[in-house]
Amino acid sequence: xxxxxxxxxxxxxxxxxxxxxxxxxxxxxxxxxxxxxxxxxxxxxxxxxxxxxxxxxxxxxxxxxxxxxxxxxxxxxxxxxxxxxxxxxxxxxxxxxxxxxxxxxxxxxxxxxxxxxxxxxxxxxxxxxxxxxxxxxxxxxxxxxxxxxxxxxxxxxxxxxxxxxxxxxxxxxxxxxxxxxxxxxxxxxxxxxxxxxxxxxxxxxxxxxxxxxxxxxxxxxxxxxxxxxxxxxxxxxxxxxxxxxxxxxxxxxxxxxxxxxxxxxxxxxxxxxxxxxxxxxxxxxxxxxxxxxxxxxxxxxxxxxxxxxxxxxxxxxxxxxxxxxxxxxxxxxxxxxxxxxxxxxxxxxxxxxxxxxxxxxxxxxxxxxxxxxxxxxxxxxxxxxxxxxxxxxxxxxxxxxxxxxxxxxxxxxxxxxxxxxxxxxxxxxxxxxxxxxxxxxxxxxxxxxxxxxxxxxxxxxxxxxxxxxxxxxxxxxxxxxxxxxxxxxxxxxxxxxx
Numbered sequence: 018x019x020x021x022x023x024x025x026x027x028x029x030x031x032x033x034x035x036x037x038x039x040x041x042x043x044x045x046x047x048x049x050x051x052x053x054x055x056x057x058x059x060x061x062x063x064x065x066x067x068x069x070x071x072x073x074x075x076x077x078x079x080x081x082x083x084x085x086x087x088x089x090x091x092x093x094x095x096x097x098x099x100x101x102x103x104x105x106x107x108x109x110x111x112x113x114x115x116x117x118x119x120x121x122x123x124x125x126x127x128x129x130x131x132x133x134x135x136x137x138x139x140x141x142x143x144x145x146x147x148x149x150x151x152x153x154x155x156x157x158x159x160x161x162x163x164x165x166x167x168x169x170x171x172x173x174x175x176x177x178x179x180x181x182x183x184x185x186x187x188x189x190x191x192x193x194x195x196x197x198x199x200x201x202x203x204x205x206x207x208x209x210x211x212x213x214x215x216x217x218x219x220x221x222x223x224x225x226x227x228x229x230x231x232x233x234x235x236x237x238x239x240x241x242x243x244x245x246x247x248x249x250x251x252x253x254x255x256x257x258x259x260x261x262x263x264x265x266x267x268x269x270x271x272x273x274x275x276x277x278x279x280x281x282x283x284x285x286x287x288x289x290x291x292x293x294x295x296x297x298x299x300x301x302x303x304x305x306x307x308x309x310x311x312x313x314x315x316x317x318x319x320x321x322x323x324x325x326x327x328x329x330x331x332x333x334x335x336x337x338x339x340x341x342x343x344x345x346x347x348x349x350x351x352x353x354x355x356x357x358x359x360x361x362x363x364x365x366x367x368x369x370x371x372x373x374x375x376x377x378x379x380x381x382x383x384x385x386x387x388x389x390x391x392x393x394x395x396x397x398x399x400x401x402x403x404x405x406x407x408x409x410x411x412x413x414x415x416x417x418x419x420x421x422x423x424x425x426x427x428x429x430x431x432x433x434x435x436x437x438x439x440x441x442x443x444x445x446x447x448x449x450x451x452x453x454x455x456x457x458x459x460x461x462x463x464x465x466x467x468x469x470x471x472x473x474x475x476x477x478x479x480x481x482x483x484x485x486x487x488x489x490x491x492x493x494x495x496x497x498x499x500x501x502x503x504x505x506x507x508x509x510x511x512x513x514x515x
Contacts, residue, residue: 135170190348207225266354276485435500
């Protein structure tokens with residue numbers, strides 16, 4: 018995690034580059050014709066072009082290399098992939114775009130970065146390209162929730178989702194459905210053990226399944242500690258994703274309707290207190306330094322009964338629980354709460370500093386298009402295209418890779434109607450997202466009280482926005498009627514262990 022001082026240094030570097038940048042990219046127009054940017058034409062016929070794509074290291078890149086090779090085979094356009102980790106990606110990409118170096122043609126971003134980048138014209142609008150090529154591209158096939166949250170800015174499409182990390186949670190359904198465990202839970206809490214519909218119920222379940230050596234679990238005596246829940250409480254962006262999710266169900270938001278910080282309001286404070294005092298005590302000790310990979314590792318090594326809010330793209334790893342733990346079965350559910358389950362995606366766009374916007378679009382169109390996304394899904398990737406997510410024959414035949422798709426579809430469709438946050442509509446969202454882990458982890462670890470940590474976080478948000486944040490939410494509907502009801506997972510959509 019970067020220190021506050023380190024982030025200030027980065028901001029100063031960026032300001033310096035803005036003042037000194039003199040390339041055409043820094044003054045590029047807000048819109049463009051499909052033929053390319055101002056002063057930039059497609060490469061002459063026969064000239065070899067290489068497109069550079071900055072993307073996430075790991076599974077994403079392993080898949081990308083295979084898909085990019087197929088694109089090159091079909092088009093003759095080479096693709097160079099630059100691997101980055103999420104913690105450094107934001108800074109590297111911004112430094113390149115603002116400096117106008119053109120090191121990256123296609124860039125990957127997190128949802129929280131979109132508003133700043135589109136507002137500052139770091140990325141090209143794509144609507145003209147899409148209108149020209151939509152007969153083959155089919156933009157309407159994307160999940161509307163993902164397209165809205167990841168690519169739309171002031172009614173214009175600036176990016177296309179290619180990988181969704183929309184959350185739900187995983188649980189050991191063999192434990193939840195054990196008759197002995199169910200009876201004991203009912204006796205203690207007065208209601209049935211089942212998928213929680215509130216975070217208070219999730220806290221009860223976490224407490225119930227906390228066991229010590231010598232206790233029994235499913236009638237068998239334990240020889241090691243067993244925990245009720247796995248949480249991503251380390252000083253990483255993951256903790257913000259977890260706690261925002263809980264806060265939205267309480268009616269809180271990071272930014273209020275008047276642009277003031279919401280993180281020190283009662284609803285957000287209530288959510289963070291629940292996380293710190295009612296969930297975290299029943300998670301493994303290493304949770305204070307954990308990210309999502311640690312939590313999934315706890316699940317598939319038989320240490321926890323369920324996760325907290327975590328990314329559904331991790332199903333290919335979570336399902337390993339069934340191989341690693343005798344008698345275990347992993348199940349998927351949507352998150353508790355009143356209609357505030359959120360959608361998220363890694364998104365691809367064209368950097369304004371690119372020297373080859375047309376060729377960059379050809380690659381972007383291909384890798385987020387029907388063929389590229391099908392190849393992605395076949396490798397276990399969480400596609401953003403509904404035609405693939407809802408391909409029942411494909412899903413049924415590939416449970417270990419894409420068994421989360423049916424529940425993911427339910428969550429995405431619900432999010433499209435019911436999830437709204439001011440936070441993603443302010444240009445300072447990226448800075449807020451990068452700042453959040455310092456204060457949230459301070460509260461989780463007890464370094465600061467919840468109230469003091471959120472007061473400090475709120476002060477930083479005011480500094481970023483220089484007062485109330487301006488919210489650019491034109492065209493984004495507020496939640497529909499009925500969205501205050503709990504999200505209920507349809508168990509008939511779960512793909513159960515054969």
